[in-house]
Amino acid sequence: MQHTLIALVEDKPGVLNRVSSLFRRRGFNIDSLTVGRTDQPGISRMTIVMDSDSAGAERVTSYLYKLVNVIYVDDVTNRPAVNRDLAMMKVSVSASNRTEIIQLVDVFRARIVDVANDSLIIEITGDEDKITGFVEVLRPYGIIEMVRTGIVSMLRGAIAPDSGHAFAMNGNGKMVKVFS
Incomplete structure (x- = not known):
C-alpha cells in the first residue's frame, strides 16, 4: 500500500541527502518526493510517497524523527487530504x-x-x-x-500536520516548536 508522509525539516544543506539516505539504508523505495519552502522562514516541507505496509511506514516515521534537522513527521495516508x-x-x-x-x-x-x-x-x-x-x-x-x-499533499479543513505550532530558532541554533 502507498503511504504518504509529510515532513517539516530545517531548510539547510544536506537535509534531503540525509532523508533519502535513510530510505536507502533501510531498504525502502521512495515512489515520489517533493520538497518546497513553507510560510515559516527556514522550514521546508517534504511530501514522501512510499510503498510499504503500515508497520514499515511507522518505522520510517520513527527513523525520520531521529534525524538532525527533521522537525515533524506525519503519515497522512488514511486522513482526508x-x-x-x-x-x-x-x-x-x-x-x-x-x-x-x-x-x-x-x-x-x-x-x-x-x-x-x-x-x-x-x-x-x-x-x-x-x-x-x-x-x-x-x-x-x-x-x-x-x-x-x-x-x-495537504490535509483537508483547518487541520495542518503541524497544527497549532510555529517554529523558531532556540539558543543552540536548533529549530523548535513554539506553541501559538
Whole structure:
C-alpha cells in the first residue's frame, strides 16, 4: 500500500541527502518526493510517497524523527487530504490531429503552455490517476518528452500536520516548536 508522509525539516544543506539516505539504508523505495519552502522562514516541507505496509511506514516515521534537522513527521495516508501531481508533456502534432489533441486537453482540464508547428507542450494538474489516464490517452499521438513533479499533499479543513505550532530558532541554533 502507498503511504504518504509529510515532513517539516530545517531548510539547510544536506537535509534531503540525509532523508533519502535513510530510505536507502533501510531498504525502502521512495515512489515520489517533493520538497518546497513553507510560510515559516527556514522550514521546508517534504511530501514522501512510499510503498510499504503500515508497520514499515511507522518505522520510517520513527527513523525520520531521529534525524538532525527533521522537525515533524506525519503519515497522512488514511486522513482526508488533497493530493496533487503536475505533469508537463511535449506531444507530437500534425494538421490532421491538432484539433483532436486540443479537445482532449479540454476534456482533462489541462492547459497548452507552448505551441510549435509540430508539437504542443501540455500542463496537467490532478491526482495520480487523472494524470496517468491522460498520459495513456496521449501516448498513441506520440509523447516526445514528459516530466512529473511528484505528489504534494495537504490535509483537508483547518487541520495542518503541524497544527497549532510555529517554529523558531532556540539558543543552540536548533529549530523548535513554539506553541501559538
